[in-house]
Amino acid sequence: MNIFPKKEAVINAVLLGIENAKRNYSFWTCDELYLSYAPPKFLSIHVAQEIAKLDNAPEIFIDATVSDILRCSLPNRSAFREFMRENYIMDRNLSITLDERFEHKSDNDSISKVIMSLKNGVRNVQQEYLDDIELMCKMLQKENQNDTTLDYAIFGFYLDISSSARKKAQVRLDALIESFDKIVSKFKNLKSTFKGGQIKKIEKVGEWCIGCYIIEPSL
Numbered sequence: 001m002n003i004f005p006k007k008e009a010v011i012n013a014v015l016l017g018i019e020n021a022k023r024n025y026s027f028w029t030c031d032e033l034y035l036s037y038a039p040p041k042f043l044s045i046h047v048a049q050e051i052a053k054l055d056n057a058p059e060i061f062i063d064a065t066v067s068d069i070l071r072c073s074l075p076n077r078s079a080f081r082e083f084m085r086e087n088y089i090m091d092r093n094l095s096i097t098l099d100e101r102f103e104h105k106s107d108n109d110s111i112s113k114v115i116m117s118l119k120n121g122v123r124n125v126q127q128e129y130l131d132d133i134e135l136m137c138k139m140l141q142k143e144n145q146n147d148t149t150l151d152y153a154i155f156g157f158y159l160d161i162s163s164s165a166r167k168k169a170q171v172r173l174d175a176l177i178e179s180f181d182k183i184v185s186k187f188k189n190l191k192s193t194f195k196g197g198q199i200k201k202i203e204k205v206g207e208w209c210i211g212c213y214i215i216e217p218s219l
Contacts, residue, residue, distance in 0.1 A: 002100045003056040004113055007152060010098070011212050013054060014116070014156045015196050017047030018210045022158065032202050035158050036121025043118040043158065044095050051098065058113065059099040067091045070139065072099065072112040073149045087138045094136075115139060115153045122157040123172060125179045129155070133180050133215070137187045142217050152216035155180070160208040169199045169207040180213050191218040 021043050022035045031037070041062065048060050066089060070080035084091065098114035117132040136153035159176075161169055177194055184192045196211040 002102050004058060004098075004100060005051075005054045005056055007214075007216075009054055010051060010114060011154065011195055011214065013050040014047050014118075014154055014212050015210055017050035018043055018118070018156060018158050020050065021046035022208070022210070032205050034160060035208075036123075036160055038120060043120050043156070047116075047118060047156065048096060051096075057101065059101045059110070061097040061099065062095065063093040064097040064112075065091055065093055066135070066139070069094065069097050069112050069115060069150075072110040073139070075146055075148075077108065089135065089138060111149050113149060113151050115150060117153075117155050119155070119157040122159045122176065123161055125175055129157075129176070130179060130183060133183045133213070136215055137184060137190055140190060140215060140217055141187050142189060142219060145219060152214055155213040155215075156211070157213075158208070158210055160206060162206040163202075163204055165206070169209055173197055173199075173209060173211065176211075177213065184215055189218050190215060192216075 021038065025035045025038050026032055044062050048062060051057060051060055067080055067084065070083055071077050074080055074083060094115050095118040096116040097112055100111040100113055115136055117136065119129060133155060140148065140150050140153055142148050159169060159173060181192060184190050193214045194211060197209055199207055199209045201207050
């Protein structure tokens with residue numbers, strides 16, 4: 001039997017990975033706030049490093065395509081195209097996918113368990129973020145336990161604003177969570193939780209926080 005790390009451990013690793021990304025970027029640039037200026041995949045690399053440290057670490061894929069993830073999570077591996085058509089899903093990449101770790105017998109026996117979208121420089125509700133939440137809901141939805149091997153999805157993000165911003169970080173964070181909740185509520189048998197969100201203030205510079213919005217089946 002394959003042992004997969006506990007959800008709480010994965011979520012904590014995501015939060016720690018983003019926090020480490022913030023710490024490293026500040027150290028390298030002497031910029032106390034704006035991790036949002038970091039290069040692409042900066043968050044993904046740091047998060048993957050933390051997940052890799054977990055006991056019974058899963059297989060970690062950065063930028064896996066939706067079609068590949070569905071092929072490795074639907075009961076019928078050849079049904080992913082029909083699933084995408086029926087759910088109006090366009091193929092694209094997700095930041096990180098976690099698969100069960102085991103000795104493979106072929107290149108077609110992977111089992112995907114967790115999907116993640118990681119976003120940097122989040123400040124306002126944007127259609128890009130809403131699209132990610134909706135996509136992950138579509139991939140997680142199920143009527144029966146065996147409809148997908150995916151256990152949950154994480155939207156992990158770093159939010160920062162300058163001290164001159166009109167809307168403070170807490171207001172922006174509340175608006176994000178509310179907008180995500182509205183999308184999840186439209187799907188049957190899904191629920192959501194949020195972890196993180198502690199607002200850190202830097203005097204005369206700004207505010208920042210890290211959060212994980214988690215979506216999972218409620219069956």
